[in-house]
Amino acid sequence: MTDDAADDGLRLTRSALAAESPLTSDDALESWLRERAVAHDFDVTLSALSELDGWFFEPEYGDLVHRSGRFFSIEGLRVNVGESGWDQPIINQPETGILGILVKEFDGVLHCLMQAKMEPGNVNVIQLSPTVQATHSNYTGVHGGQPTPYVEYFRAPRPGRVLVDTLQSEQGSWFLRKRNRNIVVETTEDVPEHEDYRWLTLGQVLRLLTVDNAVNMDARTVLSCMPFAAPPESEAEDGYRAALRRSIDHSPGRHSTQEVLGLLTEQRVLQRHVQRRIPLGQVAGWDCSDMEITHEDGRYFRIVGAHVKAANREVGRWSQPLLEPRGPEVSAFLTKEFDGVLHLLARARTEAGSLAGAELAPTVQCSPGDRRGLPSPPYLEEVLAATGDRVRYDSTQSEEGGRFYHAQNRYLIVEAGEDTPADAPDGFLWITVGQAMDLLKHGNYLNVQARSLIAALHTTW
Secondary structure, three states: OOOHHHHHHHHHHHHHOOOOOOOOHHHHHHHHHHHHHHHHEEEEEEOOOOHHHEEEOOOOOOEEOOOOOOEEEEEEEEEEEEEEEEEEEEEEOOEEEEEEEEEEEEOEEEEEEEEEEEEOOOOOOOOEEEEEOOOOOHHHHOOOOOOOOOOOOOOOOOOEEEEEEEEEOOOOOOOOOOEEEEEEOOOOOOOOOOOOEEEEHHHHHHHHOOOOOOOHHHHHHHHHHHOOOOOOOOOOOHHHHHHHHHHOOOOOOOHHHHHHHHHHHHHHOOOOEEEEEEEEHOOOOOEOOOOOEEEOOOOOOOEEEEEEEEEEOOOEOOOOEEEOOOOEEEEEEEEOOOOOOOEEEEEEEEOOOOOOOOEEEOOOEHHHHHOOOOOOOOOOHHHHOOHHEEEEEEEEEEOOOOEOOOOEEEEEEEOOOOOOOOOOOOOOOEEEEEHHHHHOOOOEEEEEHHHHHHHHHHHOO
């Protein structure tokens, strides 16, 4: 690690351990979030797909597309993973967006410029978001609306120093090969103020991450990529926190990083991921109508239409399709100590729209409602049965509200029971937090659910 990188990690950790900001107290933060939720005229009305302005079913293939040919489309996908195969609708958005957090020191403490952002699919309208959260179409002005605030800090030539810059995947079950640029830029210059943005310490942001539906998915994925240094040793820390500190500090794990990468490569070969785009009208098992797109037995998700009004967005009114899951997902990491070092039980998981095949996912990642009549996946019962101090994190968080409607998942970090075997089943392996953080310097190693849990892990110091 270079001296600059080590210093950045220490500064990020000091900010994560900071008490109230000299710029925004915790009370002021709560008041600001409440004010932003009612400051603008927001409205989302679900509608038939055929009533969406600017959207239509393409006559030849039946795909749901925008008349501009930009933004995104709803298409059909035929998938094979190992011995399994299925058809499904999928969101195709062949462009890379920016998820960027601008940071600056105040009184010697790094602060993040965070946005109170409305998304049409949010359950609670406003959530804490990155400084910039924008698709390529939006920040290049395809919509013809107002420019994206602060985007100049994240496009070359930019006024600032880059601390993080990596391409990371989005939800592979619902997006086709979608990635966004996760970037953190430090500035020393004066930054124009905006009523929808506030400077917060990382400690304030992480505390909000323990509150349901307060910090959005896009902020969580950028937080997960930050190269925190291990927090200092504390006399009051328990065994879990001491093991976590060693894990962040790159103490040796059960497997070398090369062994971790080797297992992932092996699973990418064994799971034999094959994708073929097909016309939406030919997707087996799904019904496409002017009203909605839905699975024939009511499982998984549906595609609905929405008319949106948001006075503080680049465009004040628009229509779009949204993907609505049929139920919440459970995503959880089991943790276990080996030689005093905390390890996470990761699973190599291939999803329909994955770009590179299998990625490292949480121990458990499933929608229980979609598994009617099927055996429970490994470790689900252990995760849900855990109580007391074994549960280190338990929160309901929203997924990306720009494309998904009321998508909420339960995220858990649970200490494994004493009888949980140390030897992991095929496709699973124990990794340290330091190894996960090193892999997050690169794209397509940890999926988006795993990244949300890495961000949550930093709330358990």
